[in-house]
Amino acid sequence: MVAAAAREIRDGELVFVGMRLPMIAFALAKRTHAPGATGLFENGIIRETPASTLLYTMGDPPNLFKATFCGDMISVMSLLQQGRVNVGFLGAAEVDRFGNLNTTWGRRNGQPVRLPGSGGASDIACLAQRTVVILAHDPQRLLARVGHITSPGNGSGAGWRRAQGLPERSGPSAIITTMGVLRFGEDGEAFLTSIHPGIRVEEVLGNTGWPLRVADDLTVTPEPSESELVAIREIDPSHFWTKT
Amino acid sequence: MTAAAPSKLVSMRQAIAEHVPSGSSVLMGAELEQMIPFSAGHEIIRQGRRNLTLVGPISDILFDQMIGAGCVSRVMAAWVGNASAGVGYCFRRAVEHAIPTAIETVDYTNFTLAMALHAAALGVPFLPTYAALGSDLIKSNANLSEFASPVSDDRLIAVRALRPDVAIVPVQRADAFGNSHLWGNLGVAIDGARASRKVIVVAEEIVSPDVISSDPNRTLIPGFLVAAVVHEPWGSHPSPVQGYHGRDHAFFAKYHEESRKQEDFERWLKHWILDVPSRTEYMAKLGNSRIADLRVREHAFTAPADFGF
Numbered sequence: 001m002v003a004a005a006a007r008e009i010r011d012g013e014l015v016f017v018g019m020r021l022p023m024i025a026f027a028l029a030k031r032t033h034a035p036g037a038t039g040l041f042e043n044g045i046i047r048e049t050p051a052s053t054l055l056y057t058m059g060d061p062p063n064l065f066k067a068t069f070c071g072d073m074i075s076v077m078s079l080l081q082q083g084r085v086n087v088g089f090l091g092a093a094e095v096d097r098f099g100n101l102n103t104t105w106g107r108r109n110g111q112p113v114r115l116p117g118s119g120g121a122s123d124i125a126c127l128a129q130r131t132v133v134i135l136a137h138d139p140q141r142l143l144a145r146v147g148h149i150t151s152p153g154n155g156s157g158a159g160w161r162r163a164q165g166l167p168e169r170s171g172p173s174a175i176i177t178t179m180g181v182l183r184f185g186e187d188g189e190a191f192l193t194s195i196h197p198g199i200r201v202e203e204v205l206g207n208t209g210w211p212l213r214v215a216d217d218l219t220v221t222p223e224p225s226e227s228e229l230v231a232i233r234e235i236d237p238s239h240f241w242t243k244t
Numbered sequence: 245m246t247a248a249a250p251s252k253l254v255s256m257r258q259a260i261a262e263h264v265p266s267g268s269s270v271l272m273g274a275e276l277e278q279m280i281p282f283s284a285g286h287e288i289i290r291q292g293r294r295n296l297t298l299v300g301p302i303s304d305i306l307f308d309q310m311i312g313a314g315c316v317s318r319v320m321a322a323w324v325g326n327a328s329a330g331v332g333y334c335f336r337r338a339v340e341h342a343i344p345t346a347i348e349t350v351d352y353t354n355f356t357l358a359m360a361l362h363a364a365a366l367g368v369p370f371l372p373t374y375a376a377l378g379s380d381l382i383k384s385n386a387n388l389s390e391f392a393s394p395v396s397d398d399r400l401i402a403v404r405a406l407r408p409d410v411a412i413v414p415v416q417r418a419d420a421f422g423n424s425h426l427w428g429n430l431g432v433a434i435d436g437a438r439a440s441r442k443v444i445v446v447a448e449e450i451v452s453p454d455v456i457s458s459d460p461n462r463t464l465i466p467g468f469l470v471a472a473v474v475h476e477p478w479g480s481h482p483s484p485v486q487g488y489h490g491r492d493h494a495f496f497a498k499y500h501e502e503s504r505k506q507e508d509f510e511r512w513l514k515h516w517i518l519d520v521p522s523r524t525e526y527m528a529k530l531g532n533s534r535i536a537d538l539r540v541r542e543h544a545f546t547a548p549a550d551f552g553f
Contacts, residue, residue: 019327042354043276043429056328056493057304059277061484064428065544072430073276073301074362077355081374104351104380114339116325116332119302120354123375152378164378165390165399 001134002028002232002242003224004196005089005176008132012036013086014079016124021134022089023055024232024241031231040085042120044071054236077120080127083167088128090121092135094146097189097210098160099153099172101125101133102146118150125151126166130173137177137207144210154188179204181221182212189213194221251420252473256523259444259472260287263410266294269320271361271411273300273307274436277327278428278486279414280306281446283479283526286517289313299408301354301432304483305499308332311347312509313517320350320406322357328493329500334509343506351381356388356403358432363405364439372400411440413465414480416487417455418447422470425455425462428486434464442471446479448488459549476523481530481538489538 005025009015011034017026026039030050039047041058046069051062064070079085093115094102103121106113125131131153135141153172154160161171172190175182181194191213192204197220205212224232236242254262264270270288273280285306288296297318298307304327310316311324312334325332337343352360355375363371372391377399382388387404413433415424424445426433437443443465450473456463482492503509520526527535 041429043278043431045429056491056496057277059275059429059484060491061486061540064278064486070427070429072434073354073358073432074435077358077375081355112340114336114349116330116335117321117323117351118353118379118381119323122353122379122381123355126375126377126379149378149380155378161378165374166377167374 001176001178001196003228004181004221005132005134006032006228008174008176009034009037009087014038014040014084016040016042016080016085016088016128017058018088018090018121018124019058019119020091021241022091023058024235025089025134027051027235028228028231031235032228038068040076040079042073042076042123044073044076045069046076054238054240056240077123080123083127083129083169085128087130087132087173088124090124090131090133090151092121092133092151094141094143095133095135095175096143096146096153098155098157099131099133099175099184099190100146100149100155101151101153102148104150105148107147122151125153125172127170129169131171132173133175135175135177137179137204139207139209142177142208154184157188158186160188179207191215192218194219196221197223249421252422252470253420253450254472254474256283256287256474256476256479259474260284260291263442263444263471264288264293266296268409269297269299271299271408271436271440273303274411274413274431274433276302276429276431277304277491278484279480280304280483281412281414281479282306282481282483283476283523284412284444284446285310286520286526289315289513289517299406301357302327305332305496308334308503309513309517311335311338312344312503313513314344316347317345318348318350320352320357322352322354326496326500328496333503337506350385350387352385353379353381356401357406358435359403360387360406361432361435361439363403364407365435368405370402370404373403374400376401406439408436408440410442410444411436412444412446413437414446414485415465416447416485417449417451418445418473419451419453419456419467420473421453422465422467422473423453423456423463424465424467424470425459426464427462430464437465437469443469444472444474445470446474446476448477448485450475458551461549478527478535479523487540487543489540492534492538
C-alpha cells in the first residue's frame with residue numbers, strides 16, 4: 001500500500017504531506033523514484049531531503065533538522081491555495097464512492113463516534129491539484145456515502161466541485177487501500193483500476209460499501225521492488241506505521 | 245527599550261492565576277506538534293479553572309487532558325486527539341457522553357483557523373479563502389460563511405477574525421521583558437500572539453536583551469505584546485523543543501492506554517498533574533535517565549548572520 005502510494009508522487013513535484021502513512025509514502029518516494037520532489041508540511045516546514053529517522057509526527061525534531069524552510073502555517077498553506085501544490089496525501093477514517101472523506105463523525109455499533117477532525121486534510125482536499133487518500137480496505141471505511149463531509153472529494157458527482165466554488169484544477173485522484181487502487185471516472189465516481197498481488201477482485205468488491213465498478217483494463221499492482229522494500233525498512237525499522 | 249522597563253518574569257503559578265481566569269479563551273498548541281505548553285495547561289488544571297474555550301489547530305494530548313479534567317466548555321480547533329497514537333479519549337467522552345462535562349466543538353480546518361487568527365492579527369473582521377468550500381464544516385461553524393467575491397465571479401468563505409483572551413506560547417529564549425526568539429516550525433504562533441489580548445511566554449532560557457537584539461529577525465514576538473514571562477525549562481514535555489529536547493513518543497503512547505477509561509484517566513491525572521505542585525516535581529517524577537534520553541544528542545547551530553554596518 002505504501003509503495004503504491006509513493007508511486008503517485010512524480011519526480012520534481014510539490015507534495016503536501018499529511019500525518020501518519022503519508023509521511024512514510026513521501027519518504028519512500030524521495031529515496032526511490034522521486035528524489036526531486038519537495039515536501040510541504042502544514043506546521044510550516046518545507047523539505048527537499050527526507051528526514052533521516054522515522055517521524056511519529058511532522059513536528060518531530062528530525063523533520064526540522066536540515067529542512068529547507070521553517071516558517072508559519074500560512075506560508076505553506078498559501079502555496080496550496082495558489083494552486084502550486086501538485087499532490088496532497090491524506091489518511092482518513094472513511095471515504096465514499098465520490099472520494100469525500102469523513103474524519104469528524106464516525107459510527108460504531110450504530111452510535112455516533114467523535115473523531116479528531118480535519119486538521120489540514122480538508123484544506124488539502126479543497127486546494128491540491130491531485131488528492132491521494134490512503135486507508136485500510138474495509139466495508140466500514142469505504143462507504144456509499146459518508147455521513148459527514150470533512151474533506152470534499154467529488155461531492156455527489158461530476159460538476160459538484162465547480163458548483164461549490166472549488167478550484168478548477170483540484171480534486172481526488174486516487175484511493176490507495178490495502179487491497180488495491182481506485183481512481184475516478186468522468187462522472188466523479190471511484191472505480192477499481194488495480195489490485196494488489198494475491199488479492200482477488202471478489203474480495204475487493206465484498207469489502208467495499210457500494211457496488212464498485214471495475215476497470216476494463218484492471219491491472220495487478222506491481223510488487224514493491226527490492227529497493228522500495230529496503231527503503232521502507234530503513235524509514236520504519238520498527239514497523240510503527242507499516243504494520244500491514 | 246529603556247533600562248527602567250519592568251521585568252515581566254513570574255512563576256507559572258502567578259502567570260495562570262493572574263492572566264487565565266475561568267471563562268477565558270486560551271490559545272495553546274500554536275506551534276502544532278512542537279512546543280505545546282503542557283506545564284501551563286497542567287497549572288490551569290491545578291488551579292481548577294472552568295468554562296474555558298480552548299483555541300488551537302492541533303493540540304495533541306494537552307486539550308484532551310484539560311477536557312478530561314473538566315476545565316473546558318468549548319473547543320475551537322481543527323483536530324483534537326493524540327498525534328502519534330490516534331483518538332483523544334477524554335475529548336470523545338466529553339463530546340459523546342458529556343463526561344466529565346459537556347463541551348461545544350467549533351470545527352475548523354488548520355488553514356481556516358490560521359486565517360481566523362491572521363485576520364485578528366491584521367485587525368480586520370474577516371479574511372477570504374477557498375478552503376472549506378464544499379465541506380460540511382461550514383454548516384456547523386458560524387464563523388465560516390460563504391459570500392460572493394466583490395471583485396470577481398468567485399464564491400469564497402469569509403473566515404471571521406478570532407481574538408483569544410490569552411495566548412500561551414513556548415519559546416526557546418526570551419528576555420525578561422518578553423522579547424522572544426523562537427525557531428522551528430512556527431504554526432500559528434506569530435499570528436496567535438498578535439491576535440490575542442494577552443500573551444504568556446514560556447521560555448526555555450532567559451537571556452539578556454543584547455542576545456535578542458543581536459538577531460532581530462528571530463524576534464518573532466516583541467515584548468510589548470507580552471503580559472508575563474515564565475522561565476520553565478522542559479515546560480513543553482512530552483512535546484519537543486528544537487535544540488533543547490526531543491519528543492517523548494512513549495509518553496504519548498502510554499497516555500493513550502491510560503486515558504482509555506475514565507477511571508484510569510483520573511489516576512493518570514492525579515499522578516502527573518494533581519499530585520505534582522510544579523514542574524520541578526514533574527521532572528523529578530520523569531526521572532534523570534528519561535530526561536537524559538530526550539536531551540539533544542548532537543547540536544546543530546546555524547551559520548551566523550552578520551548585522552554589522
